[in-house]
Amino acid sequence: MLTYLPPGRETEGVLPGREKPEGSAMPTGEVQGREWFREAFGELYPLLYPHRDDESAAREVARLVELLGLEGSRARVLDLACGNGRHAVAFAAAGLRVFGFDLSPQLLQRARARRELTGRLVRADMRAVPSAAAFDLVVNLFTSFGYFPDEQNALALAEMAGALIPGGRLVIDHINRATVERDLVPEDHRYGPGLRITQKRRIVGNRVQKEIIVVWDDGRAKRLIEDVRLHTPEELSRLLLDAGFTDTRIYGSYGGEPFGTQSPRMIAIAKKPM
Numbered sequence: 001m002l003t004y005l006p007p008g009r010e011t012e013g014v015l016p017g018r019e020k021p022e023g024s025a026m027p028t029g030e031v032q033g034r035e036w037f038r039e040a041f042g043e044l045y046p047l048l049y050p051h052r053d054d055e056s057a058a059r060e061v062a063r064l065v066e067l068l069g070l071e072g073s074r075a076r077v078l079d080l081a082c083g084n085g086r087h088a089v090a091f092a093a094a095g096l097r098v099f100g101f102d103l104s105p106q107l108l109q110r111a112r113a114r115r116e117l118t119g120r121l122v123r124a125d126m127r128a129v130p131s132a133a134a135f136d137l138v139v140n141l142f143t144s145f146g147y148f149p150d151e152q153n154a155l156a157l158a159e160m161a162g163a164l165i166p167g168g169r170l171v172i173d174h175i176n177r178a179t180v181e182r183d184l185v186p187e188d189h190r191y192g193p194g195l196r197i198t199q200k201r202r203i204v205g206n207r208v209q210k211e212i213i214v215v216w217d218d219g220r221a222k223r224l225i226e227d228v229r230l231h232t233p234e235e236l237s238r239l240l241l242d243a244g245f246t247d248t249r250i251y252g253s254y255g256g257e258p259f260g261t262q263s264p265r266m267i268a269i270a271k272k273p274m
Helices: 054-068 086-093 105-111 150-163 177-183 233-242
Strands: 076-080 097-102 121-123 135-140 164-175 187-192 195-204 207-216 221-229 246-251 265-271
Touching: 054 086, 054 164, 076 086, 076 150, 086 097, 097 105, 105 121, 135 150, 150 164, 150 233, 164 177, 164 233, 233 246, 233 265
Parallel strands: 076 097, 076 135, 097 121, 135 164
Antiparallel strands: 164 265, 187 195, 195 207, 207 221, 246 265
């Protein structure tokens, strides 16, 4: 399987850092091994998550830039799992030099429609990041971590560390396990133009799984799966330490509010040693 598509295929522009060879190990197995994310983050994603828009991304990035003290900076930023580019374009608007990596061809196509990101998008798998020691900041936002078996989640963190310069920082925005366990909605339904969306959720061990069924009025149907690893702040801090990061801090919001069991998000900020 191709984890990095070289220039002339689906890579644009000049990529900071050296390129890595193709051929990194990829998973096999059950739910995770089917690589559910390859299908889930396709053409239906904007329909399933309409609230993830440019306006909310701009607010989140503004708060994060302030929290990190990057106002007026020309820092090099990697938005890893950038999706349609909504956070990447906000980083660019803040004056930062941003690149976006994602595995979804459909979402990258949407991102390429943003002129601010011309020449700054790469199709890549976070388990084989095709840059090394190139970025001041790597961000992984809106629950884009925890898609794989544990050993490959650890590999993804190691790749994030490898993409940073010494002293660079990593930001992971993840779901708060306590909030998910307390507030999980087992099933809901909603309607769109000519279709019905059913979502079923459950917690299985240390993972939260969601089954999404879309049925159109003409009888067509589509079933998607999401399967994400849940972490406590202590677990995530340990994973970051094992990946070589130091000075990990956990917040409850992009604005740096203290983390607690009621926090809707878990924002981890860690540093790569000098």
